[in-house]
Amino acid sequence: MSTLEPLEQPAPARTDFRLVPLALAAWGCTLAVPSLPPLAVGIGVAALLVGAAIVALLRIPRHKPRLAPAIALLLLGSAATATVTAVQVASAHSGPVPELAAASAVVTAELQVRSDPVVRSRPGSQRPAYVVLKAIVERVKSRGTTAEVHTTVVVTGNLAWKQVAVGERVRLTGRLAPTDPGDRVAAVLSARSPPHHLAEPGPLDRGASQLRAGLRAAVDGLPPAERGLVPALVVGDVSLLPPEVVEDLDTAGLTHLSAVSGANLTIMLAFALGLARWCGLRSWALPVLGALCVAGFVILARPEPSVLRAAAMGLVGLAGLATGSRQRGVPALAAAVTALLLIDPWLGREYGFALSVLATAGILLLGPPCTDALARWMPRWLAAALAIPMAAQLLCTPIVALLSESVSLVAIVANLLAGPAVAPATVLGLVATMVAPISVALASVPARLAGFAARWIVEVATRSADLPGASLGWATSPAGIALLVVVCVAAAALAPPVLKRRGISLALAAAMLLWLVQPARLIGLGGWPPPNWIVAACQIGQGDGLVLRAGPGTAVVVDAGPDPRAMDRCLDELGIKNVPYVLLSHFHADHVDGLPGVLSGRKVAEIGVGPLDSPADEAAAVRTLAAAARIPVNRVQVGEQRQVGDVSWTVLAPNGHVASDHLPEEGEGSVENDASVVARAEIGGLRILLTGDIEPGAQRALLRSGADLRADVLKVPHHGSKFQDPAFIRAVGARFALVSAGEDNDYGHPAVSTLGLLESAGMTVARTDQHGESVVVLTDAGATLQARHK
Incomplete structure (x- = not known):
């Protein structure tokens, strides 16, 4: 002994x-x-x-x-x-600008642009796109009085405002509107005139804009998803990021990759300081270089509150990496939070700030014990790779649920898989940004390499979001969020002791995997779609998206809705891989903007369109997309008869000539609606009348034409608008009515009067805004209507 x-x-x-x-x-x-x-x-x-x-x-x-x-x-x-x-x-909220806003005054203002202009449009809306940006009003004139001010406002304007640059001084005429007392901006200024240039941006703003433009030029040759994601990772520039990629990132719990975060700065600082050490830099030079990098990052990503927040959180994260000590990390985080709130109290009311703080706190507090627990039965590097994203995601879950009304069940796995590609994409994108002012051609080399890393992130997000059980809907009421907080706190307390046990951990992982792959079977529900379905109305928001089954995995698609992601998901769930024909009733955005979702991963042979190429921008976009995919676009003709597999159809309207100055007799208003292609399809002996957005004038014209309108299923015109011709509805004599409308839409679709008209005509109504996706099923006992309740 x-x-x-x-x-x-x-x-x-x-x-x-x-x-x-x-x-x-x-x-x-x-x-x-x-x-x-x-x-x-x-x-x-x-x-x-x-x-x-x-x-x-x-x-x-x-x-x-x-x-x-x-x-x-x-x-x-x-x-x-x-x-x-x-x-x-x-x-x-004091001074001339808020006072004028309270009176909804029209003013002439001189202002300095302080954020990049962002183009926005309401999905499914026929209203034109508009531009939003932040600015500081320096001089305002109204009612003969001019005042020198320094007030932050939000400016909205037409697409002419897309050309302004950060730091530029402009003059405009517009109307002011007040904001909430708790808002950091004093007013909303709706521009009534295009921007009148007064002065160029300063050297710092101009340099940052040139670097950002150089990065966009360097990634120009990449596919759309990578072209948008690389600038988002490097400088928070989301102007090129496709909406469907944003949605996939959100569903997969990877939203932080599409905005400037502390992780961006941590990666950049670690790279810059590591390179400096390799070059022999030591002592006081390293902190100076770090400070310069932080300042450069803030200027490059724009000195907005979210960027300043990211800079502070990045420094805390870097300090944690350098010391490897949560004992120092927690007080550093608390001090950073307090200092940031003293500098900019508005941060305390922003969800992004809460997410940054909670993610950092999760990594500091929960990450080490979970890593130690997992390291008992797996390599430590793998334990850390699993524990860190799990810890960050767990603490952020209540805030994410509050924003998205859902809880991502794939976030931890998605972050684990995407994590190794984030640093290469960010660093290579930064190199491309720095090289672009010298040579865009040379910068395209690291940009293309960054694109490969970004492609992996996009694939992880897309495939994670496509899993049937990727997210779980969650109530955002105070009780719902409180319950989720309790669940997360309990999970955080139980995680270390549970993760110590290999058997329990593997059993939980297997259960989660089963849920993701086959959630319907686990909760005792039948699968979707039901067998023998023949026509489906997709739940794609405020728009039309119908699917006519032509055979196994094959369908004719009639309109594509406003959202590519939603349309793609609907077709995936229906098992559609081959689309021999797409019929676009007319070119409004709520019928054609989802076309990329139809084309995604599917073979499309032909696109049919009506006689009116209006709106011109949407028509041109469809033709450009089709040309890129080498898909012919052909105009349909009245009387044209076609058949694809089990589906046959006859075109009933409109005639081959629609006068551009024609005005609808009544309705919500457009020539394009009355120029919709109307067709009568037949599948398995059942007739479906496809009506686009025709309004009473076109409906009565169809009645007068003597066309055979009788059908078993009616796709209700114009999302159930109140403008319907009763004689037309009764002439169809359908058993089932499909209404495609968005939940809580601004148009009041479907109208109560229209629903009453359909029911009085003896039709069973399925509406996507309340019932979700709806299908007509053909069985030996006859046809039935089934809805996938939301």
């Missing part, structure tokens, strides 16, 4: 939480103060200061010498944050 006594193991260092109450109190002040009257805020601040003074004078027991300073610091910090927040709220 050895006579040597075992050395006493030092106790593990305890995490320092002393600054956490201060950060939480400061955060609470930023949330509460904007909603309180100034008098209440003043009384509260005075009470906090008095409390701090009393605590400082109290006799504290000797065994707790740090208690009084900690409480005093908490009270003083709360008073300071409340004061700063109150001052900034008062400053933002």
Whole structure:
């Protein structure tokens, strides 16, 4: 027996939480103060200061010498944050601009653009796209009075505003509208004129714009998804990111990759400082280089609040990586939160700030114990790769659910798989950005390599989002979110002891995998679609997207809705891989913008369109997309008869000539609606009348033409608009009516009067806004209508 006594193991260092109450109190002040009257805020601040003074004078027991300073610091910090927040709220919502906004005044303003213009459009809307940007009003004139100001506003305008640059000074005429008291911007300025140029951007803004433009030029040769994702990863430029990729990233729990985050800066700093060390840089030069990199990142990604937040969180993350100590990481995070809220109290009311803080806290607090637990039965590097995204995702789950009304069940796995590609894509994209001013051709080399890494991220997001059980719908009521918080807290507490046990961990992983692959069977529901379906109305929002089954895995698609992602998913769920024919009733966005989703991964042989190439932009986009895919686009003719597999159809309207100056007799209003292609299809002996968006004028014209309108299934015209001709509806005599409309749409579709008309005509109605996807099923007993309730 050895006579040597075992050395006493030092106790593990305890995490320092002393600054956490201060950060939480400061955060609470930023949330509460904007909603309180100034008098209440003043009384509260005075009470906090008095409390701090009393605590400082109290006799504290000797065994707790740090208690009084900690409480005093908490009270003083709360008073300071409340004061700063109150001052900034008062400053933002006082002065000439907010006063003019309250009166909805028309003004002439001179302003400096402070954010890149973003083009927005409402899915399924026939309204033109518009531009949104942030700006600082420097001079405002209204009712003969001119004032010098410095007030932040949001500007909305037509597409002419797409050309303005950050830092540029412009003049415009527009109408002001007020914002909420808790908003960081003082007003919304709706431009009534194009921007009139006054001055060029400063050198820093101009340089940043040139670098961002250089990166966009360098990635120009990449496919659309990669072309959009690389600038988003590097500088937060999401202008090129396709909407369907954004949705996939959201479903897969990878949303943080499409916006500037602390991870971006951490990766860039780690690369820059590592390269500097390799080059021999030491001592004070490294912190100086780090500071310059942070400043350059902020300028390049634009000095907006989200970027400043990302910079701070990135520095905290880098400090954690450098020290490897959560004992230092937690107080650093708390100090960063407090400092950021003192500098910019508005951050406390932003979801992005909450996500950044919670993700960092999860990595610092939950990451190490989960890593230690998993490392008991797997390599430590793999344990860390699993534990870190799990920890970050778990703490962020309630906020993500509040924003998306769902809980991602694939987020941890998706982050694990995508993680190795994030750093290469970011670093190579940064190299391309720096090289582009010298040579775009040379910059395209690292850009193309970054594209390969981005392709992997896109594949992970797409395939994860396509899993049937990828996300679970969740109520966003206070009770629903509170329940989710309790679940997440319990999961965080149970995670380390559970993950220590290999058997339990593998069993849970297997159960999750089964849920993702076959969730319907696990909860005892039949699969979708039901056997022997013949026609389906896809749930694609406010628009039309119908699928006529022509055989196994084959269908004719009639209209493609407004959303490529939703249309693609509907076809995937229906098992459609081959689309011999696509019929576009007319070129409104809610019928054609989802066409990329139809083409995604499917063989499409032909596209049929009506006689009117209007709206011109949408028509041109369809033809460009078809040309790129080498798909012929042909105009249909009245009387034309076609057959594809089990589907046959006859074109009933419109005639080959539609006058451009024709006005509908009544309705919601457009020549394009009445020029919709109308066809009568037949599958298995059942007739389906496809009506596009025809309104009463075109409906009566069809009746007068003597066309045979009798059908078993009616695709209700124009999403169930209130403008319907009763004689037309009765002449169809259908048993089933399919209404394709978006939930809570702005148009009031379907109208109560139309629903009453359909029911009085003896039709059973299925509407996608309430029932989800709907199908007509043909069985030996006859036809039935089934809906996939949401």
